[in-house]
Structure formats: structure tokens, C-alpha cells
Amino acid sequence: MVGLNHFLILTSILFSLGLFGVITRKNAITVLMGLELILNAASLNFVAITRFTDVAASGQVISLFIIVLAASEAAIALAIVLNLYKNFNNVNVDEINSLKE
Amino acid sequence: MIMELFDLFFYLFASVIVISGAVTVLNKNLIYAAFALLILLSSVAAMFFILGAEFLAMVQILIYVGGVLILIVFGIMLTGQVKSVPMRENFVYLLIAAVFTGLLCGLLVTGITARPDMTLSADIASTPIKMLGNLLISKYYLIFGMLGVLLLVILIAAAGMARNNKE
Numbered sequence: 001m002v003g004l005n006h007f008l009i010l011t012s013i014l015f016s017l018g019l020f021g022v023i024t025r026k027n028a029i030t031v032l033m034g035l036e037l038i039l040n041a042a043s044l045n046f047v048a049i050t051r052f053t054d055v056a057a058s059g060q061v062i063s064l065f066i067i068v069l070a071a072s073e074a075a076i077a078l079a080i081v082l083n084l085y086k087n088f089n090n091v092n093v094d095e096i097n098s099l100k101e
Numbered sequence: 102m103i104m105e106l107f108d109l110f111f112y113l114f115a116s117v118i119v120i121s122g123a124v125t126v127l128n129k130n131l132i133y134a135a136f137a138l139l140i141l142l143s144s145v146a147a148m149f150f151i152l153g154a155e156f157l158a159m160v161q162i163l164i165y166v167g168g169v170l171i172l173i174v175f176g177i178m179l180t181g182q183v184k185s186v187p188m189r190e191n192f193v194y195l196l197i198a199a200v201f202t203g204l205l206c207g208l209l210v211t212g213i214t215a216r217p218d219m220t221l222s223a224d225i226a227s228t229p230i231k232m233l234g235n236l237l238i239s240k241y242y243l244i245f246g247m248l249g250v251l252l253l254v255i256l257i258a259a260a261g262m263a264r265n266n267k268e
Binding site: 001002003004005006007008009010012013014015016017018019020021023024025027029030032033034036037040043044047048050051052053056057058060061063064065067068069070071072074075076078079080081082083085091 | 173201240252
């Protein structure tokens with residue numbers, strides 16, 4: 001019988017996968033994908049807690065806010081990545097280590 | 102009967118989420134990683150659906166699959182590094198990262214399983230959208246308004262940053 005703990009374990013696995021992606025990848029866009037994994041884990045957590053306890057849909061509202069923030073974060077991060085590519089000709093986060101070109 | 106269906110869907114979508122998450126993180130081809138991310142986001146939407154949050158499932162598909170993923174694919178294509186994206190070459194780094202995140206995951210799982218599980222009755226009650234809207238404009242109206250301002254600022258900032266200002 002699937003309960004709240006199953007969902008929490010699933011989201012902790014998803015969070016760990018996203019964290020692994022963030023700290024091992026070099027490409028800035030894959031780092032962004034790892035961030036999306038982490039944000040999805042958090043939002044799935046909120047929805048599961050809403051379902052299994054009686055907090056009157058507050059978790060779903062927070063999850064909606066998380067989705068909006070993730071969308072705006074992706075837009076800004078892609079703009080930054082495009083500027084990095086224009087200035088440095090690559091998007092490896094290791095090699096971009098100077099504030100001034 | 103309906104609880105068994107719930108279990109079945111949970112295990113199905115949970116396995117899809119874990120496998121496509123691993124493909125997203127480990128694949129060297131960025132386009133394949135983006136496709137795996139597409140499957141993962143859709144499965145999370147399905148998970149929202151079986152948790153009784155239909156509105157959130159629709160928002161997830163609209164915004165994530167329709168917006169964020171398209172942005173990511175555009176970013177991949179505009180930066181021109183589709184194939185053979187380097188991971189960290191050093192094996193020690195990878196090992197340390199795997200051990201660290203594995204330990205973190207194990208810690209979280211032991212913490213979660215230490216507390217009693219919560220299950221619930223057989224019917225899948227969906228959250229009414231009216232309740233969600235009422236919460237948005239009563240209890241959370243300040244955050245709601247601030248997010249509107251944030252989205253405006255983000256739109257202007259992203260357009261200004263991505264523009265080619267050579268003059």
C-alpha cells in the first residue's frame with residue numbers, strides 16, 4: 001500500500017539525482033537541467049504532503065509558485081548562457097572564471 | 102480495487118521518473134538528455150494527476166513541457182554543443198560526487214522510514230480548483246502579487262540581456 005513515505009523516498013532519490021547532475025556536469029545547460037530535477041522533487045513533495053495530510057490545498061499553491069519561479073529562473077539562466085556563449089565561445093562552467101573579458 | 106490501481110500507477114510512474122532522471126543526468130548527448138527531461142516532466146505531471154491535483158498537472162505540462170523545455174532545447178541549439186558534452190574527466194571527482202549524493206540519499210531515506218507511514222482511505226479526492234483560487238487571492242495574495250511583479254521584471258530583464266546590443 002503506497003503511502004506518504006513512498007512519495008518522500010521517490011522525491012529524495014530525484015533530489016539526489018539532480019544534485020549529482022549539478023555538481024558533476026560542466027555544461028551550464030545540464031546544470032540547469034539538474035536544477036529542474038531538484039525543483040520538481042520539491043514540488044512533488046509539496047503535492048504529496050497536501051494529499052496525505054489535511055492542509056487544505058496550501059501545498060498545491062506553493063507548488064504552483066515553485067513552477068512559476070522555475071520558469072522565470074530558466075528564462076534568466078538561458079539569457080545568461082547565451083551571453084556567456086557570445087563572450088567566451090563556450091558554456092563550460094569551469095572555464096568561465098573571469099568577471100571581465 | 103481503486104487503491105491497487107493507485108499503487109500500480111505509482112510504481113509505474115516512479116520507475117519512469119527514476120530511469121529518465123538518471124538518463125537526464127548521465128547522458129552525454131544533450132538532446133537525449135532533453136528528451137529524457139521531457140519524459141520526466143510528463144511523469145511528474147502524471148504523478149500530480151494521481152495525487153488529485155489535476156490543475157497542477159495541466160500547469161506542469163503547459164509551463165514545463167511547453168515553455169521551459171523549449172527554452173532549454175533552444176539554448177542547446179544556440180550554444181552549439183549537442184554531442185559529447187564533457188563530464189568532469191577526473192574519475193575521483195565523479196566517485197566523490199556519487200558517494201556524497203548516495204550518502205545524502207541514504208540519510209534522507211533512513212530519516213523518512215524512521216517515522217510512521219501515512220496512508221489514506223480508498224477514494225481519490227481531487228482538490229477543487231475553486232479552493233485553489235480562493236487560497237490564491239485570500240491567504241497567499243501577497244506572494245501572488247509579488248510573483249506577478251517578478252514575472253514582469255524577468256520578462257524585461259531576459260529580453261534586455263539576450264538582445265544583441267552592439268551599437
